[in-house]
Amino acid sequence: MVTKRDKPRIALVIGSGSVKCAAAIGLKKVLEREHIDVDMVVGCSGGAIYASLIALGWSVERATESTLRMWTREVTAKRSTRGILQLTLPWVFKFDESFGLIDDRLINRRLHDGYGNAIFADTLIPLFVTATDFYSGEQVVLSEGRIEDAVRASISIPYIFPPQKLNGRFLIDGYQSDPLPIGVAIKEGADIIIAMGFESPYQEHVTSLMRYNFQIASMTSNNLLKTNYAFHNLAHHSEIIPIIPEFKHRIKLFDTDKLPYVIEEGEHAAEQQLPFIKSLLGK
Amino acid sequence: MEIHDRQADGVTILSLRGSIDAMTAPKITEFIQGQVSRGNIKLVADFSGVDYTSSAGLRVLLGAIKETRAQGGDLRLTGVQPDVLKVLNLSGFTNILKMFDTADAAVASYS
Numbered sequence: 001m002v003t004k005r006d007k008p009r010i011a012l013v014i015g016s017g018s019v020k021c022a023a024a025i026g027l028k029k030v031l032e033r034e035h036i037d038v039d040m041v042v043g044c045s046g047g048a049i050y051a052s053l054i055a056l057g058w059s060v061e062r063a064t065e066s067t068l069r070m071w072t073r074e075v076t077a078k079r080s081t082r083g084i085l086q087l088t089l090p091w092v093f094k095f096d097e098s099f100g101l102i103d104d105r106l107i108n109r110r111l112h113d114g115y116g117n118a119i120f121a122d123t124l125i126p127l128f129v130t131a132t133d134f135y136s137g138e139q140v141v142l143s144e145g146r147i148e149d150a151v152r153a154s155i156s157i158p159y160i161f162p163p164q165k166l167n168g169r170f171l172i173d174g175y176q177s178d179p180l181p182i183g184v185a186i187k188e189g190a191d192i193i194i195a196m197g198f199e200s201p202y203q204e205h206v207t208s209l210m211r212y213n214f215q216i217a218s219m220t221s222n223n224l225l226k227t228n229y230a231f232h233n234l235a236h237h238s239e240i241i242p243i244i245p246e247f248k249h250r251i252k253l254f255d256t257d258k259l260p261y262v263i264e265e266g267e268h269a270a271e272q273q274l275p276f277i278k279s280l281l282g283k
Numbered sequence: 284m285e286i287h288d289r290q291a292d293g294v295t296i297l298s299l300r301g302s303i304d305a306m307t308a309p310k311i312t313e314f315i316q317g318q319v320s321r322g323n324i325k326l327v328a329d330f331s332g333v334d335y336t337s338s339a340g341l342r343v344l345l346g347a348i349k350e351t352r353a354q355g356g357d358l359r360l361t362g363v364q365p366d367v368l369k370v371l372n373l374s375g376f377t378n379i380l381k382m383f384d385t386a387d388a389a390v391a392s393y394s
Contacts, residue, residue, distance in 0.1 A: 197373070230374040233338040234345060239305050240338040242370055272366070276304060276335055 008238070008281070009039045011190030012054065014047030015180035015225070016173070017198030018253050019071070021046035023245040023266025024196050025063050028054050030270035031194075036277065038194075040126045042184045044174035047196070048129045048154035052147050055127035056118060064259055070110045073254045076160060078103040083162070097134050097170045100162030104152075107161065111148040118147045128188065129154050130174035130181045134163050139177035141184055142166070159213060175200075179225040182232040182240060191238040192280055194273075196266070197225060201250060239280055245269040285332075286314050294390045295323040300332030303340030315347045315358075324356025327389040331362030336370055344376065357381065361389040 012031075014024045024047065031038065043051025049070070053063040080103040085093040087101070120127055120143055129142045131153035142150035145166075153164035153171035163170040174181065180197040200218035203211045233240055245265040251258055284307035285300040295318055303311060318326065326347070336344075347358045359381045363371065371377050383389035 226373055226375045230341075230376070233341045233374055236338055238338075242373060244369060244373065273335075276302060276337065280305065 008191035009189055010036065011040045011042060011185035011188070011193045012038045012051070013042040013180060013182050013185050013193060013195040013197075014044070014051045015195070015197035016045030016047055016175035016221070017200075018046040018251075019067075019255050019258070020198045020245070020247065020251050020262055021050045021196075022064070022067060022259050022262045023269065024050040024054065025060050026245075026263040026266025026268070027194070027196055027243055027270040029060055029263075030267055030274060034274065034278065034283070036281065036283075038125055040128065040185065040188055040190060041123075042128045042130070042181050042188075043154070044130045044179065044181050045154050045157075048151045048174065051129065052115070052118075052123070052127055052151055055123035055125045056147075057124040060263070064263070066114050067259060068256055070114045071254065071256055075107040075110060076102045076253075078106065080104070080162070098162050098165075100156075100160060102160050104161050107155075108148075108152060111152055115146070115148040115151070120144045120147060120150070123147075126188075128181075128184050130178065130184060131156070131164070131166075131171040132174055132176040134170035134172050137177065139174070139181065139183075140169065140171055141181075158217070159210070175221050175224075178228050179221050180229060182229070182236075186232060186236050192277070193236065193238075193240045194243060194277065195229075195240055196243040196245070196269075197229070198244070199225065241273050241277055241280075243269045243273055284310055286311065288314075288318065291386075291390045292394065294325045294327055294393050296327045296329055296386055296390065298329045298332065302335040302337075303333060303343060304335065304337040305339040308339040308343045311343050312346060315343075316350070319350055319354065319356075324351045324354045325393050326351055326356065326358045327383075327386055328358060328360050329362050329386050330360055330364065330367060333367055334364060336367050341370070341374055341376065344380070348380065357393075359383060359389045359392060361386045 041051045041055045083101045086095045129150040131140045154174045156163050156172040163172045185193045200221045203215045206212050287298045289296050351358050361383045
């Protein structure tokens with residue numbers, strides 16, 4: 001056994017990775033089949049969506065259906081007039097921390113329709129969602145209030161969506177502080193941490209300022225992922241089991257048509273680590 | 284976990300077979316510490332039989348690297364399998380560890 005406790009506390013941590021995070025549904029399927037109960041779920045950015053759906057106890061079908069409804073190309077289709085004006089004439093239109101190039105009303109509505117008025121207290125498994133404080137750069141762990149607000153904060157991709165203002169703080173995407181927030185699970189007393197993470201893809205061609213920005217963001221985020229992962233591995237008293245699905249095809253931001261494939265790869269990656277998880281649990 | 288050792292040109296080659304995790308880590312640590320206490324500080328760990336390493340495995344590696352380097356030696360790897368390499372990459376260990384395709388190349392790197 002890895003702990004002196006009778007039953008080790010198991011955490012599931014789902015990192016940032018947009019649609020690829022749906023692989024967590026495949027992982028959860030495998031854990032359910034093996035009767036491996038999770039004591040807490042932590043999610044960041046795209047991972048926050050799936051962490052919350054898992055914590056709410058939604059079935060695979062319902063989670064898939066919900067993703068298809070929530071996350072479509074339309075959510076980034078409408079430019080924010082205010083954002084564009086702020087960018088082009090910053091002194092006239094008062095450029096500030098609320099900047100975002102995309103009109104976020106549709107994504108806000110979709111999240112509201114998806115989660116209803118669900119709050120953290122409604123979850124079957126304790127849920128922690130991470131975001132980043134725009135002014136201090138600190139990781140902010142959200143574990144109370146409306147889930148839609150926390151998820152909205154966690155997916156506030158810089159430049160794209162405006163930050164989410166919560167409790168007086170401007171919150172942006174959780175990946176800015178830690179793309180795979182294992183530290184939250186450590187702090188919350190987890191023993192065995194099952195961590196599903198994804199490296200940000202690099203651009204095949206850099207043909208616009210936005211793609212240039214994504215390229216730089218991927219470098220920073222991937223290096224941050226590795227640095228934090230190393231630190232957490234060395235700092236944790238027990239086991240961290242990485243689940244890293246491998247995708248043969250590039251999964252883009254709105255490739256929701258590839259959800260079944262993504263879920264399948266998540267299941268496959270989980271199956272590979274299952275013997276080790278079971279041996280740790282003495283199963 | 285099985286561990287065997289052999290000498291080659293003043294270098295100790297450790298052949299490991301199995302998984303490196305919380306359950307096997309103490310045995311590996313003890314084995315490596317035994318080698319170091321006997322003055323065997325130039326180590327090559329042959330990972331061709333290692334199919335998995337967890338966070339406990341990474342801690343074992345780091346401990347061994349620090350201990351051997353502090354005494355002027357090193358721990359170098361060979362035969363790292365793709366799944367283990369993925370974890371070493373993700374955790375940045377490939378930046379601090381020397382890895383070689385063959386045990387011979389790892390041994391030769393000490394000369």
